[in-house]
Amino acid sequence: MGLSGISLLTTTYSLILQHQSLLLCLRAKGFGLDLKKDMEGVDYLSDERKKAQFDVEAMKIAWAGSLEAFQLSDRMAKLVANDPAFEKFTRPMLGRKELIKNTLRKAAHGWKLIVDLRLTEEEAKWLRLYIDEPAYTDLHWGMFIPAIEGQGTEEQKKKWLPLAKKMQIIGCYAQTELGHGSNVQGLETTATFDPQTDEFIMHSPTLTSSKWWPGGLGKASTHAVVYARLIVGGEFHGVHGFIVQLRSLDDHSPLPGVTVGDIGMKFGNGAYNTMDNGVLRFDHVRIPRDQMLMRVSQVTREGKIMQSDVPRQLIYGTMVYVRQTIVADASKALSRAVCIATRYSAIRRQFGSRNGGPETQVIDYKTQQSRLFPLLASAYAFRFVGEWLKWLYTDVKERLAANDFSTLPEAHACTAGLKSLTTSFTADGIEECRKLCGGHGYLVSSGLPELFAVYIPACTYEGDNVVLLLQVARFLVKTVSELGYKKPVGTTAYMGRVASLMQNNCAVQTAEGWLNPGAVVEAFESRAARMAVRCGQQLAKYENPEEGFAELSADLVEASIAHCQLIVVSKFIEKLQQDIPGKGVKQTLEVLCYVYALFLLHKHQGDFLATGYLTPKQASLANDQLRTLYSKVRPNAITLVDSFNYTDHYLGSILGRYDGNVYPKLYEAAWKDPLNDSDVVDGFYEYVQPILKQKLRTAKL
Ligand SMILES: CCCCC/C=C\C/C=C\C/C=C\C/C=C\C/C=C\CC/C=C/C(=O)SCCNC(=O)CCNC(=O)[C@H](O)C(C)(C)COP(=O)(O)OP(=O)(O)OC[C@H]1O[C@@H](n2cnc3c(N)ncnc32)[C@H](O)[C@@H]1OP(=O)(O)O
Numbered sequence: 001m002g003l004s005g006i007s008l009l010t011t012t013y014s015l016i017l018q019h020q021s022l023l024l025c026l027r028a029k030g031f032g033l034d035l036k037k038d039m040e041g042v043d044y045l046s047d048e049r050k051k052a053q054f055d056v057e058a059m060k061i062a063w064a065g066s067l068e069a070f071q072l073s074d075r076m077a078k079l080v081a082n083d084p085a086f087e088k089f090t091r092p093m094l095g096r097k098e099l100i101k102n103t104l105r106k107a108a109h110g111w112k113l114i115v116d117l118r119l120t121e122e123e124a125k126w127l128r129l130y131i132d133e134p135a136y137t138d139l140h141w142g143m144f145i146p147a148i149e150g151q152g153t154e155e156q157k158k159k160w161l162p163l164a165k166k167m168q169i170i171g172c173y174a175q176t177e178l179g180h181g182s183n184v185q186g187l188e189t190t191a192t193f194d195p196q197t198d199e200f201i202m203h204s205p206t207l208t209s210s211k212w213w214p215g216g217l218g219k220a221s222t223h224a225v226v227y228a229r230l231i232v233g234g235e236f237h238g239v240h241g242f243i244v245q246l247r248s249l250d251d252h253s254p255l256p257g258v259t260v261g262d263i264g265m266k267f268g269n270g271a272y273n274t275m276d277n278g279v280l281r282f283d284h285v286r287i288p289r290d291q292m293l294m295r296v297s298q299v300t301r302e303g304k305i306m307q308s309d310v311p312r313q314l315i316y317g318t319m320v321y322v323r324q325t326i327v328a329d330a331s332k333a334l335s336r337a338v339c340i341a342t343r344y345s346a347i348r349r350q351f352g353s354r355n356g357g358p359e360t361q362v363i364d365y366k367t368q369q370s371r372l373f374p375l376l377a378s379a380y381a382f383r384f385v386g387e388w389l390k391w392l393y394t395d396v397k398e399r400l401a402a403n404d405f406s407t408l409p410e411a412h413a414c415t416a417g418l419k420s421l422t423t424s425f426t427a428d429g430i431e432e433c434r435k436l437c438g439g440h441g442y443l444v445s446s447g448l449p450e451l452f453a454v455y456i457p458a459c460t461y462e463g464d465n466v467v468l469l470l471q472v473a474r475f476l477v478k479t480v481s482e483l484g485y486k487k488p489v490g491t492t493a494y495m496g497r498v499a500s501l502m503q504n505n506c507a508v509q510t511a512e513g514w515l516n517p518g519a520v521v522e523a524f525e526s527r528a529a530r531m532a533v534r535c536g537q538q539l540a541k542y543e544n545p546e547e548g549f550a551e552l553s554a555d556l557v558e559a560s561i562a563h564c565q566l567i568v569v570s571k572f573i574e575k576l577q578q579d580i581p582g583k584g585v586k587q588t589l590e591v592l593c594y595v596y597a598l599f600l601l602h603k604h605q606g607d608f609l610a611t612g613y614l615t616p617k618q619a620s621l622a623n624d625q626l627r628t629l630y631s632k633v634r635p636n637a638i639t640l641v642d643s644f645n646y647t648d649h650y651l652g653s654i655l656g657r658y659d660g661n662v663y664p665k666l667y668e669a670a671w672k673d674p675l676n677d678s679d680v681v682d683g684f685y686e687y688v689q690p691i692l693k694q695k696l697r698t699a700k701l
């Protein structure tokens, strides 16, 4: 018997087992048989796992970044998964008050673990990820503390950071208002210096000046970094951050003049409703002068404004930090959805049965592959670009500490652009994974609805994705306009070769010709350069550059996307130039890299054709190659998602279970729904039975 025969037999056997266990379950409910006899311990995906052409354990390390990173993450994942305190399956069914209380309990338990086990900062970050529940602690550690670290003076850091790091105060980041989020310079909250008392008076002069959205503000925070218009001597001196105490440290009640609360339910059940996004108003609340964060500008006792040599953009520095972390988190959210959809696609069968044999696994349909595998490849691409961005951010941070601000504009453009690109793609990708799972993807127990609901605000918070791409566009336009006298560096270095990128066209002649990193990078560079230069030329026609920028903004956004996609493709290719140990690991990643690049090329072929870099024939050859690549991904698909090393707890999905034991578990879960506690639903006797029993003489319907 050939290999395919053996595999057919084992697949059929798995199917029979699975059907048997389903039957046992069905009977358990209907006919009193033993429910426990389902096939616990059987790995329904074992055949798939045997197909792997690479060393899975080595791929896990490549995904994690290093052996140490893998071990650390694995330890934290297991710590959470094995702790019943972090159960999350009932979350979507809880009322808001219960939900928040439950989140506060989990955060307290998490903090206890951090203290008792003396976890490092890195370990705590992984712990937070695997607890998988947005909480006030995210903003305390993720924004309040970084804002003080980045914008505070040494004295301020010395005073506030120990309190915050021991969690003796809880802080949030209160920037956005009811009337303004994107336009930070349009904020209305005022901080007026009173030279008589050496204080600032924090005030909310209008309804629209109410702080609105800050996470952790509603119920948990005792303090906030509040962004407000600085007014000294009756004059406005820009928006700055101020540390303001909101609640008593004794009984947690709001301090006089402070009105604070939660802004209400948000999208989805469970999901981001574990967060107390808040509203805040000040009625002439006084704070000491030294609570203005003064690294960028200082207000003296006499009411003089002193500018340090730090650029004012550093006030936006916390956002740069968080955008960088959001890019890293995009690969986690996307890989999680892809893991669920890939495992389920291998279990799910529809059509194609021959002679009573098994039906086709839906993962074998080319349409399923062409939707799923680019998402899988993107998860890897985002992982590696996130790793690079972390390096870039660390480098900028070190430079800033040494008062070198030269790389700040590029750090801003990269974090803004990549945050936008990766979160938009991930949000759409999670929804695509839901559709890839058919009807069962719509069940909360698939894990996908909650993941989607938690994830989508990432397209808005930390900067609306379009607004951020317009920031990238400003950076690109500036780079193009300076080409005559300034050599572009970093991620825009390719613009230095603009003449050849505008002139030379693609040389690829065969589908195999696309399996060449040089050809791929040049295609993306040429497209990005041509789109940016074209925008520059169009802009030059306007007398008023701002008017031109506004008029051309949709094209500018597209040019920014082209530039950001180039960064992701290049960083993936650069990653592959490193030593990546393990049998078949590098080769498999190369396949994914080409899938990512050629999928983008296919999806955006309009750009590549319109800029004249590619001919329709070359675009078509790229698509031919893409189909071939999907066949190369197919045998490795399950093990590529296993390499994320996600526990079933973290995945939170019956469809994505490691063992693929989907149907019995779905069936079992349905019976756990509170609605099935009784055979006759509450309300039946009041609202249904009277209808059943009514005796209408005629019905008009
Ligand atoms: C259980 C225990 C648990 C323990 C836990 C342990 C650990 C956890 C640790 C960490 C957790 C990590 C992360 C989690 C944290 C949070 C993530 C989760 C939730 C997110 C919450 C969301 C928060 C928010 O949304 S905060 C609000 C964000 N708001 C925005 O993003 C507003 C967007 N708008 C802007 O950024 C700006 O206004 C603008 C659009 C850039 C316009 O600015 P403006 O000054 O008006 O205009 P310009 O003229 O365009 O710019 C002037 C000049 O400045 C340059 N610029 C702009 N921005 C920046 C910047 N950020 N950096 C540097 N430079 C900048 C711009 O280019 C221009 O420069 P030029 O003059 O040279 O051209």
Ligand SMILES: Cc1cc2nc3c(=O)[nH]c(=O)nc-3n(C[C@H](O)[C@H](O)[C@H](O)COP(=O)(O)OP(=O)(O)OC[C@H]3O[C@@H](n4cnc5c(N)ncnc54)[C@H](O)[C@@H]3O)c2cc1C
Pocket: 139, 173, 174, 175, 176, 179, 180, 181, 182, 183, 212, 213, 214, 215, 272, 277, 457, 460, 461, 462, 463, 464, 465, 466, 467, 470
């Ligand atoms: C879940 C969640 C958590 C949040 N947490 C916090 C927090 O902790 N702290 C905090 O301070 N804030 C927080 N925010 C607020 C968040 O940062 C803002 O909502 C975000 O910056 C977008 O601003 P906005 O709401 O004003 O959108 P708007 O700017 O009003 O956007 C509305 C539309 O207008 C478009 N638009 C706006 N300006 C332009 C332009 N110049 N050109 C073209 N189009 C434009 C946008 O693309 C969008 O389509 C949070 C928001 C959410 C949803």
